[in-house]
Amino acid sequence: MTTKDIEVKTYIFIWLSLVVLTGVAVSVAGMDLAGWSMAVALVIAFLKSGLILLYFMHLKEEKGSRLLRWMIPGVLAILILFIGITFLDVAFR
Amino acid sequence: MLETHQNDTSSKFGMWLFLLSEILLFGGLFILYSVYRYQNPQLFHLAADALNRPLGTLNTLILLTSSLTMVLSILFLKKRNPGKTLLFLASTLFLGLFFLFIKYLEWTSKVHHGIYPNATRLLERERGEILFYGLYYSMTGLHGLHVLVGLCLLSVMFIFILKKKIDHNYVVPLENTGLYWHLVDIVWIFLFPLFYLIT
Numbered sequence: 295m296t297t298k299d300i301e302v303k304t305y306i307f308i309w310l311s312l313v314v315l316t317g318v319a320v321s322v323a324g325m326d327l328a329g330w331s332m333a334v335a336l337v338i339a340f341l342k343s344g345l346i347l348l349y350f351m352h353l354k355e356e357k358g359s360r361l362l363r364w365m366i367p368g369v370l371a372i373l374i375l376f377i378g379i380t381f382l383d384v385a386f387r
Numbered sequence: 388m389l390e391t392h393q394n395d396t397s398s399k400f401g402m403w404l405f406l407l408s409e410i411l412l413f414g415g416l417f418i419l420y421s422v423y424r425y426q427n428p429q430l431f432h433l434a435a436d437a438l439n440r441p442l443g444t445l446n447t448l449i450l451l452t453s454s455l456t457m458v459l460s461i462l463f464l465k466k467r468n469p470g471k472t473l474l475f476l477a478s479t480l481f482l483g484l485f486f487l488f489i490k491y492l493e494w495t496s497k498v499h500h501g502i503y504p505n506a507t508r509l510l511e512r513e514r515g516e517i518l519f520y521g522l523y524y525s526m527t528g529l530h531g532l533h534v535l536v537g538l539c540l541l542s543v544m545f546i547f548i549l550k551k552k553i554d555h556n557y558v559v560p561l562e563n564t565g566l567y568w569h570l571v572d573i574v575w576i577f578l579f580p581l582f583y584l585i586t
Contacts, residue, residue, distance in 0.1 A: 298466050302459065309455040316447050320440070323584035335580035343573045350458050351569050362403055369407045373414045377421060384422050 308349045315342050395559045402563040406570045409533075413574050416526050420581060423518045430515025435585035437502075438523075439493055443583035446489050450572045453482035457565045467555045469548055476545050479568065483538045490531050494524075523582055530578060533571045540564045 319338040323331060347366075348354045356362055424431045460475035497520075501508030504524055509517055544564050547553040553560055 298462065301462055305455055305458050305462070309451060312451045312454075313448060316444065316451065319580060319584060320444050323440075323580070323586050326586070331584075331586045332580075335584050339577050339580055342576045346454060346569050346573055346576075350454050351566055362400070365403065365407060369410055373411065373417075376414065377418055380418050380422060381425070384425060 304349065308345050312342055312345060393557065393559075398559050399563065399566075402566050406566060409570060409574075413526075413529070416522070416529070417577070417581075420522050420526065423515070423522065427513075427515025427518065430513050431519050432585050434516040434519035434523075435582060438583050439496075440583050442489055442493055443579055446486050447575065447579045449482050449486045449489070450575050453479045453486070454569055454572045456482065457568050461558065461561055461565050464548070464553070464558050464561055465555055469551075469554065472548055472561075473545065476541060476548070480538060480541050480545070483534055483541065483568075487531060487534055487538075490527065526578055527582070530571065530574055533574070537564075537568050537571050540567065 315338050319335050322334045322338075325331070327334065353362070353366070456475045456478040460472050460479060463469075463471040463475065497503065502520055503509065504521055509520060541564060544553065544561050547560065
C-alpha cells in the first residue's frame with residue numbers, strides 16, 4: 295500500500311468518525327437528559343473540531359511550528375476568559 | 388523566465404493568524420448567544436423547537452463531506468494528479484452550493500411564517516424568542532457569508548489549477564483555501580447544536 299492510499303484511508307476514517315459523532319449528538323438531543331444534553335452536545339462539537347484541526351487541517355504534522363502550537367490554545371484561552379468574565383458580570387449583577 | 392520566491396511556511400502562518408481572528412469574530416457572537424440563552428432558557432427552547440432539525444443535520448453532513456472532498460483534492464494535487472484534484476474540488480463546490488440552497492429553503496420558510504428581524508409578527512412574541520431569532524439570522528447569516536466567500540475562493544482555485552498556475556510545486560494557495568473551508572466547517576459544528584439541538 296502506498297502512502298497515498300494510507301492517507302486516503304485516514305481521511306475517510308476521520309470523515310466516518312465525524313458522521314458517527316453527528317449521529318450521536320442528534321440522538322442524544324432526542325433523549326431527555328435535562329441539563330446534561332447541552333454538555334454532551336458541546337463535548338461532541340469539541341471532539342469534532344479537534345479531529346478536523348488535527349487531521350484535515352494538519353495540525354498533527356505541524357509539530358515543528360512551536361508558535362502555532364501556542365497560538366491556537368492561546369486564542370481559545372482568550373475566548374474562554376472573555377466568556378468567564380462576561381458570566382461573572384451577568385450572573386452576579 | 389522570472390525568478391519566483393516562495394515561502395510556504397510564512398504563507399500558511401499568515402493564514403492561521405487570519406483564521407484565529409475569525410475565531411474571535413465568531414466568538415463575540417457566541418458570547419452574546421450564551422448570555423441571552425442563560426437569561427431566557429425556556430424561550431430559547433421554545434423558539435428552537437420551530438427550527439427544522441432534519442435539514443440542519445443534513446447541512447452538517449454536507450459540510451463534513453465537503454471537508455473530506457477538500458482534503459482529498461489537496462492530496463491529489465500533491466500526488467501530481469490534477470484531474471482528480473479538479474474532480475474533488477468541483478465536488479466541494481457543489482456541496483457548498485447545496486448547503487447554501489438548503490439554508491435558503493430554511494430561511495424562506497421562516498420568512499414566509501413572518502419570522503424575520505423586525506417583523507411585526509415576530510415582535511409580538513416574547514423578548515427571548517425575538518433575541519433567539521435575531522441571533523439565528525445574524526450567526527447563520529455571517530456563517531453563510533463565509534461559505535459564499537469560500538465558494539468564490541474554491542472557484543478561483545479551480546480556474547488556477549485548470550490553467551496550471553497552481554500545481555504540485557505550488558500547493559500552498561489550495562492548502563490555505565482548504566484551511567479556510569475547514570474553519571467554516573468548524574464554526575457550523577458549533578452553530579448546529581446551539582441552534583438545532585436545544586432540548
